[in-house]
Amino acid sequence: MDVTVGVLALQGDFEAHGRVLRALGAEPREVRVPADLDGLDGLIIPGGESTTMTLGIEREGLAEPLRSLGAAGTPVLGTCAGLIMLDRDHLGMMDLRAERNAFGRQVRSFEADLVIDGIDGGPVRAVFIRAPWVAEHGDGVTVLAQVDGRPVAVQQGRLLAISFHPELTGEQRIHERFLTLVRECVAERAGS
Amino acid sequence: MRDEATFTVKAGLAEMLKGGVIMDVVDAEQAKIAEAAGAAAVMALERVPADIRRDGGVARMSDPAMIRGIQAAVTIPVMAKARIGHFVEAQILEALEVDYIDESEVLTPADEANHIDKWNFKVPFVCGATNLGEALRRIGEGAAMIRSKGEAGTGDIVEAVRHMRKITGEIRRLRSLDDAELATAAKELQSPLDLVRRVAAEGKLPVVVFSAGGIATPADAALMMQLGAEGVFVGSGIFKSEDPERRARAVVEATTHFQDPARVAAASDGLGRAMVSLESSKLESEQLLAQRGW
Numbered sequence: 130m131d132v133t134v135g136v137l138a139l140q141g142d143f144e145a146h147g148r149v150l151r152a153l154g155a156e157p158r159e160v161r162v163p164a165d166l167d168g169l170d171g172l173i174i175p176g177g178e179s180t181t182m183t184l185g186i187e188r189e190g191l192a193e194p195l196r197s198l199g200a201a202g203t204p205v206l207g208t209c210a211g212l213i214m215l216d217r218d219h220l221g222m223m224d225l226r227a228e229r230n231a232f233g234r235q236v237r238s239f240e241a242d243l244v245i246d247g248i249d250g251g252p253v254r255a256v257f258i259r260a261p262w263v264a265e266h267g268d269g270v271t272v273l274a275q276v277d278g279r280p281v282a283v284q285q286g287r288l289l290a291i292s293f294h295p296e297l298t299g300e301q302r303i304h305e306r307f308l309t310l311v312r313e314c315v316a317e318r319a320g321s
Numbered sequence: 322m323r324d325e326a327t328f329t330v331k332a333g334l335a336e337m338l339k340g341g342v343i344m345d346v347v348d349a350e351q352a353k354i355a356e357a358a359g360a361a362a363v364m365a366l367e368r369v370p371a372d373i374r375r376d377g378g379v380a381r382m383s384d385p386a387m388i389r390g391i392q393a394a395v396t397i398p399v400m401a402k403a404r405i406g407h408f409v410e411a412q413i414l415e416a417l418e419v420d421y422i423d424e425s426e427v428l429t430p431a432d433e434a435n436h437i438d439k440w441n442f443k444v445p446f447v448c449g450a451t452n453l454g455e456a457l458r459r460i461g462e463g464a465a466m467i468r469s470k471g472e473a474g475t476g477d478i479v480e481a482v483r484h485m486r487k488i489t490g491e492i493r494r495l496r497s498l499d500d501a502e503l504a505t506a507a508k509e510l511q512s513p514l515d516l517v518r519r520v521a522a523e524g525k526l527p528v529v530v531f532s533a534g535g536i537a538t539p540a541d542a543a544l545m546m547q548l549g550a551e552g553v554f555v556g557s558g559i560f561k562s563e564d565p566e567r568r569a570r571a572v573v574e575a576t577t578h579f580q581d582p583a584r585v586a587a588a589s590d591g592l593g594r595a596m597v598s599l600e601s602s603k604l605e606s607e608q609l610l611a612q613r614g615w
Contacts, residue, residue, distance in 0.1 A: 139577050140361055142336040161577060176337045177361070178397050184359040185577060209337070229396060235420035236443050238330045239323040258333045259398065259420070297333050 132170040132311050135160040139185035141177020141210060145296040149304045155311070163194040171204040171311035174211030176258070176294055179229060182210050183219060195220055204287040204310040206303075212290040213261050223285050224267035231262040231279065231292075243293070245274040245282050248302050255293035257281075262292055287314060331445035331465035334398065334420065335529035338362055338466075338552055342542065342573050343531065345369050345556040348387065349394035355559070358569035362398040362420070364554065365391045370427050370474030370534075371557035371596060374608070380428045382410040388417055400447070405614050406432025408441075415444045421466070422446050424459075426613035427473045427556075436614065439463030449533065451484045451611055453491035454510035457520070458615075460528060461513045467526060469550070470611040471534020474557050476598030478535045480611060481545060485532055489549045495521040534611065537562070537595045539575030539588040546579035563593030 134150050136143045138159035147157035150173075160166060172195075174182075186192050199205055199222040207215045214220050216227040232238070238259055242252035263280035266272075274282035274291075281292035287310050295303040324330075341361025346352040352363045367383040368376065382403050392399050398420035403410035405424055410431075414422050424437050426449050439446040440463035449470035450456035456467045469488060471481030491510070495517065498506055503521055507514040519527055532550035536542055537558040545553055555572055562568045571588040578584035606612070 138340070140340040140359075142339055144339070145336060161581075177339075178337065178341060180356055180397055181341055181359045181361045181573070184357075184573075188359075188574065234418045235334055235398065235445065236415070236418050237325065238334065239325045240327055240330055241323045256329055256333055258330060258337055294333060294336075297329060297336060 131156060132308065132315055133158055133168065134171040134173060134308075134311060135166060135169040136173045136175060137182070137211070139177075139189070140181045141175045142294070142296060143175045146173045146175050149296050149301055153301060153304055153308055155308055162189055163191055166194050166198055169198070169203065170315050171206070171307065172198060173307075174205065174207040174214050175296070176209035176211065179210040179213040179219075182214060186214070186220070192220060196222060199288060202287060202314060204307060204314055205289070206307040207288075207290040208294060208296070209258065209260055209292060212263075212292055215288060215290050223270065223283070223288050223290060225270050225283065225290075226264050226266070227261040228264040229261050230259050231264070232257060232260050235259055241276070243274050243276070243281070245303075247273060248306065250302065253295060253300055253302065254298045255281075255295070256297050257293045260292040326443035328465065332528050334445060335447070335466035338398070338531075339529055340577060341552045342569075342576050343400065343552065343554045344559050344569060345554070346391060346560070349390045351560055351565075352391045352395045352399075354566055355569060356395045356397050358566060359573035360397060360569065361552065362400055363391065363395060364423060364556075365399055365401045365419070366427075369557040369560060370610070371476075371561050372474075373427060374474040374599075382407070382413065382428070385413065385417055388414075388419065392417070392419075402428055403437070404428040405430040406435050406437060408437045411437050411442060415442055419444060424448050424464075426470060426610045430613050436462050447531075449611070449614060450488065452487045453495075453520070454512050455614070456488060456526060456530075457510060457512035457516045460516060460526070464528065466529050466531070468531040468533040468554055471532065471536070472601045472604070473534045473610050474599075475535050475601050475604070476537040476558060476596045477601045478537070478541045478544065480601050481532050481535045481541075482548065484534075484611070485545060485548045485550060488526075488530070492520055492524060492526070496524055535601070536572070537598060538592075539571045539585055542572045543575045543579035543585045546576060552576065557596050561596035568592050
């Protein structure tokens, strides 16, 4: 089934997400203005600089359209800065608070093997770059993976958020899992 | 187990800066203005290139106190410059935990034969290049990001265009060569053969490429993006202009919407005077910063 997945393209590594989506048979669409959101089956908010992205969302008037997209049940995947955008202090789409640059400056950035609930086939090679973690979250949020006891992969309904960058290592299983949510949602909408 | 400072981690930060604007700042106040305007990172330096040009003398790494002040003022990544070959300045910048080190021709070179061995550092490096061979030599030395050099401190885009076109043109040429010809090309480019092969196969550099040196307007930024830059460095162009806050926001907007002329036009509206500019072709050879490094 052909699905169209938006990738917020204000700033950051949106092209890398586009490549993974295409490799998995989904059609990526770069999103810079609200009209780009029309008719999307899913949305990815990529890594980048969260301050730059926050200001871009404000400048383009994207905050409300993004919230409505999530409220309508459209699946959203946020990675790194994307996780921050989804938290209570930013778009407020997920019931969590992100701690920015939680692991420290760039010299503390790292990669590690990470076991993630619901991802089969062994650990994921996870790259953390000036990464956030989830400092606190509500009951509706399920923790899928942790580092140092801090959540770095979480899910709330059809919203997925991770601190790391599967799009940089050739890892496809997280995007596959996200696309499963997207296709479920499309099938449901077609059936109703 | 955690692996820090792998090449993926170093080059990965540059991936996160893509589509963004990195702005030169000389103090915490300018850094805050840059951050509030949407800069993806700031470059901490003592004097912007236009002032280095005007003042003359030896240009060095910035005072650590100034770099710390900027780190305390903003949450976006903070980069800083070391002189070409001055590995102790780089060690100091690493001790300060800057997020990226720019081994930069804008400062006075400290070694006329050798660049810094960048593999020895945990902090990633960005280096300037005027052509593909130079870019690949820097990557061979461990650089995790490349910027085309342009001619810093002039406000004249012509050298930035020349260098970006040179790099992308040479990449296109490599695509058309067979294996035997690639070995010869590596020799001509004075670059590692494995990197030459990789560029020929993938049609792009193995690291992120930004453009620098002469960007003074939103249109300049969009031009470099359309020519293949993945983001831009703006040095003197922001804080030497009449209205730095507005110009900074405008360059950020034009970099995001570089393919949309109506948006670049809107961003360019009523920005006030650009920086005082110098025509690169009128500069004496010893005034050309891009010739530093090899």
